[in-house]
Amino acid sequence: MKKTGNQALSIIIGIASVFALTRFIPMDGFAFAWALNFLLMMCVLAFTEALKSQFTSSYYDEKEWEKRGKVYEYLGISFYRKLLVWTGWERVSKKSNPVEKNREALMNLHYQTKKSEFGHLIILFIVLGFSVFVAFKFGILKSLWLLILNILLNLYPIFLQRYNRPRIKRAINLSNGIQKPYRTAVG
Numbered sequence: 001m002k003k004t005g006n007q008a009l010s011i012i013i014g015i016a017s018v019f020a021l022t023r024f025i026p027m028d029g030f031a032f033a034w035a036l037n038f039l040l041m042m043c044v045l046a047f048t049e050a051l052k053s054q055f056t057s058s059y060y061d062e063k064e065w066e067k068r069g070k071v072y073e074y075l076g077i078s079f080y081r082k083l084l085v086w087t088g089w090e091r092v093s094k095k096s097n098p099v100e101k102n103r104e105a106l107m108n109l110h111y112q113t114k115k116s117e118f119g120h121l122i123i124l125f126i127v128l129g130f131s132v133f134v135a136f137k138f139g140i141l142k143s144l145w146l147l148i149l150n151i152l153l154n155l156y157p158i159f160l161q162r163y164n165r166p167r168i169k170r171a172i173n174l175s176n177g178i179q180k181p182y183r184t185a186v187g
Contacts, residue, residue, distance in 0.1 A: 006050035014043030055114035
């Protein structure tokens with residue numbers, strides 16, 4: 001019951017916060033797009049912490065079409081990773097979640113990629129909804145900041161999690177003494 005209450009509370013606070021944001025910052029500019037994304041990140045983080053899901057869906061498994069991460073490399077994930085280092089985000093991330101070289105740390109990192117992807121996926125769709133609303137109300141050009149920041153702050157982080165997770169899984173398998181040749185999951 002407490003878990004459901006915390007989830008409901010995080011959703012209610014999130015909706016109220018976004019409503020307040022729409023009242024104080026014009027929806028057709030960079031400031032709104034930036035504030036909306038980071039406000040949603042805080043709210044979704046609270047929600048996923050309360051959710052305490054194991055994220056066991058096959059959605060999180062590597063797909064054949066991902067071609068061992070080649071799709072993400074083609075879409076510029078290496079550049080995006082360099083951008084995270086350049087902006088200092090990588091350092092902040094490692095400070096809050098230090099990478100250790102043991103099986104439990106790898107298992108936790110694997111779980112965190114799923115949790116992060118889930119959160120960014122929720123935010124991606126919410127911000128996309130705002131983008132469509134702003135495009136209809138103010139014009140497509142006024143929704144560009146929402147679209148650009150949604151790509152940079154949500155779509156590419158999803159790509160990054162999907163790119164990293166199979167590598168982490170292989171490291172877990174190696175730590176377990178499982179040295180199977182690589183094969184992608186189907187479906």
